[in-house]
Amino acid sequence: MQQAATFSAQTAPPPPHELRRGKSSGALGDAIFAAACRSAGVLVLLLLGAIILELFLGGLQAFRTFGPAFVTSTEWDPVQEVFGAGVSIYGTLVTAVLALVMAVPLAFGIAFYLTELAPPWLRRPVGTAVELLAAVPSIIYGMWGFFLIVPFMSTTVQPFVIDTLGTLPVLENLFAGPPFGTGIFTAALILAIMILPFIAATMRDVFETVPPVFKESAYGLGCTQWEVVRSVVLPYTRVSVVGGIMLGLGRALGETMAVTFVIGNANRISASLFGPGNTIASVVALEFGEAELGSLKLSALLGLGFILFVISFIVLAASRFLLRQRLKA
């Protein structure tokens, strides 16, 4: 009976303007509401466009001076006013990718444990703890990294590696040099901890959307837990899982304070993962204070900002593209 009523309502909906006429708010109020919502939507586009344009115009002087070499050159010499983004682009990409390599398996483990394995009374506290981790300000991670992780790396991990592997003929060069504790590897480690809660929380939420009936059927067929995850849970949630990973990657690319504390801030590409480096965000944060108005250096820094924007855009676009192909298959 109810179904029939819904059906008839669907077949003969009253014209929209008739519906409106009955309301007290009136057509004017609705028009204002629609316009307000529309402008809010357009504002996002305008803001994004304005930021890109501003960064590009600010960096134009540097782009003109150095040409395409600005992106590839590894030279950064404020005294001679020669600026190249090569080292910081390399550092940004390497730390972000390394962080993902460390964080994704861990996040997957957390998410699967929370949705499938953990006893129900433990799920909420652990889940809340993961969400709280995401709320910790990045400066806290930076200080924690600088005062705890860096000394640990420099007094325990790196001397051990240097003493054991550093004496071998080939590996000597790879692990040579003083154990600073800072560097690409430490930065990636801190980044991994920072993006872990984002990825883990997203994964947990989407794992929970898998209808129990699917999993129960799989278990009923005799699947192991790993087979259930591989053949049922992951295929069902693939889009959202990749989305969560991209969210983490986006944060890793742009993270500034925590990385600045621990990356070593040297404009060099070193073969060793323990070697110091820098990222686009850390260079901009460090050099901005002493960059004079209208100087080539300021322009180069704004240009770096533009490049970071473009990299983030490419990452997002690439993930969309990959997902589209997978969805079709």
Add this chain to the structure above:
Amino acid sequence: MVSNRLLALAAGVVATIGLSMTAHAQQATITGAGASFPNPLYQKWGEAAKEGAGIQLNYQSVGSGAGQAQIRNRTVDFGASDAPMTAEQLQEHNLLQFPATMGSLVAIVNIPGVEDHKMRLTGELLSEIYLGKITKWNDPKLVEMNPGLNLPNLAIAPVYRADGSGTTYVWVSYLSAVSGEFKQRVGVGTSVRWPAGTGARGNEGVAGTVRNVRGAIGYVEHAYAAQNKLVTTQLRNKAGNFITAEPEAFQAAAANADWSAPNFAASLIDTQGEKSWPIVSPTFILLPKNPQDATRAQNVMKFFDWAFRNGDQMAVQLDYIPLPETVEDAIRAAWTAEVKADGKALWPAQ
């Protein structure tokens, strides 16, 4: 009824604001922005000058570069910079430059078994360390200089300021002054291209990294090293003596400086004198010669005049080096001669 109450409330608020404004109006306010190195001293002077001179200082420690930019745009009453501006820049922007105080840099090290003031270094050795040419603490050149020390076979880890900073400017000025190769390969600036080592953010970052890393060497302001009990080294000065980082050595350098340089841009790097510490640096104030607001410019001069007369003790307490009195008199004379509004000097001749 409601609106009446609101009106009364608004009137009350306005009256309160008005009252607090008149209370503030008795105290002249001046604004400054720039160098972070003298910031603790300016804050201390500002606090004391509220009572002493009736002037309230609002100083923003935004960095020397930003300070120069702000005074060029005249958004503050005075700018502050660790590095002096060139004569052409001062001319172009119609600014008077004078020193406010001085500071010194020290090298800090973390070598097992080496205590404060024990290690002997020279500028040439420092530049070779920062160029990445001397890489071990038991390098023959270092051992020869330090016969009394048992220097370990440990890699040297040079640490520098990663953020653009006046401290770096002074440090590389010294290394460039004593080493032609350093001058040619690295040069002088608030941030430079370091061939070796790792960067840390701020004095606290450099000090923290040196403390963490076996074999590290870094540079910080003496005030910072003294307050945090860091292991400093001796340095050889121009006269060939090894000097311990102490206030007497800094004052000796100040006394030996040639203050007659144009725009007070005296170099206190590697000065003559038996007891001079080699890395001392003045920090500068930039004042418009044609101030938009004559009263505020007068108050800036009144503030620094008061600080020169009464602030030496505070400066010494915070490990800064007060200016010699002759220099302070020369600064007052420059105010009289250069800072004018409608053709009239804003600082009366004395």
